[in-house]
Each structure stands twice: as C-alpha cells, then as structure tokens.
Amino acid sequence: MILAHRIAITALGMSWPLIACGCGDGVPAPKLPSAAPKISTATLATDASRLSDVGAEGGRPEALSSADSDAKLIEVAGVVMPKPSSWQWQTPSGSFRTLQYSVPARAANTSAAELSISVFRDGDGGSIDLNLQRWCGQFVDDDGSPVHAAIVDRAVHGLAIKVVELKGLYQGVGQAAPRPDMMLLGAIVAAPGRTLYIRLIGQTATVESSRERFETLVSGMRRAD
DSSP states (O other), X not given: OOEXXXXXXXXXXXXXXXXXXXXXXXXXXXXXXXXXXXXXXXXXXXXXXXXXSSOTTSSSOOOOOOTTSOTTEEEETTEEEEOOTTSEXXXXXXXXXXXEEEEOOOSTTOOOEEEEEEEEETTSSOOHHHHHHHHHHTEEXXXXXXXXXXXXXXXXXXXXXEEEEEEEEEOOTTOSSOXXXXXXXXXXXXXXXXXXXXXXXXXXHHHHHTHHHHHHHHHTOEEOO
C-alpha cells in the first residue's frame, strides 16, 4: 500500500508530494506482455511489432528508435521525445526493456547512468501503482528504512505523465547487494493503448547532472505525427 504524506519538496522546478513506499519484497513481478517473443538485436532496431501491430490511425507501423536513428530523438510506442545526442543507444539488456541508452558521467570519479524505456499494452505489466511500489522497493535509506518517492502528475501535450524521483541505496534485479548513493528520475506515461515506463538511474552525481536534460525529455514529449 502506498501512503501519501503532504510534505513538499522542490524538484524539476515543482512542488512535489512525498510518497512513502512499501517494500517490494511481496510485490509479484509483472507478467510479460502477451505476444512478446524473443527478439534479436536486428529486430529490436527495426520492428515495433512487440509494441503495436499498427499505428494509432490503423495504418503505418509505429517507429522504434535504433542505433541508426536520429541521435537527438527517441521514438517509441507512438511517442516522440527529445534527447541529448550524447545519450547512446544500447541493445536492451532485459526482456522487459524496449529501449535503452547510456547516459555519460559528467563529473570525475563517477560512472555512466542508464536510461531505459519499457512499454506495456493495456492490461499487461501490472498497474501503475504496483510498478511504483516495485521501484520504491528497490531503494532503502542508509538505515534500511523505506525511502520516500517524490511524485507529481503532469499533462504534457495531451499525455498524462507521473514524474518520479527516488534516492538511496539501490538494489536492482540480479544485484548481489545494494549500491549506495544512487538516484532515479522516472516518468510513467499513459499513451493510447499502452503505458511507457521511463527510468534514468545511476550514481546520484551523474543523474543530478542530467536532471535538466531529463526535464527537457519529459516536457518535450508528444504523440508522433
């Protein structure tokens, strides 16, 4: 259960409520989208069939960004968003990921962060609240207590978006131990017929240095023509 506390902080230029998130230990993993076959790197780069068979207007297949696409743009699931050309396309590392980008470090002694985008058709992947709990359950404070997520609802060019911020010790899927001083900036986008889950995650210094670029990505999001 997510408990809302009316405490405000400033992030991305806004006043955000803090959300106390429950532990993710008891949260089941989402089911894979129906009809999500194993996809080769070449198919990921050229085929959007795992997202939608046709475009929203019943005609063209939807574009999906690849290594050879416009370096300043992300196209996925009928949504277009700007990105820095320095954020480099990567082969998605997991079956839940539709797109993945490396976000370079901008300070000494820090490592690159990662931007991932997952897309689920309506009815797949669990509810938005369930996925928020899962994100929160991957973070704890230094003393092991649950962290508070800053969450705000936004409307951008007709898209409903939840923007999320988390900080603390992070233990992702497959990690042997929590990593300290980690940060997540996320956006959950309700698009026609599907939901996009966008996560920028990495060392706090790297993610903080990319905050303005992430805000540009979110505020520039729109439906594809």
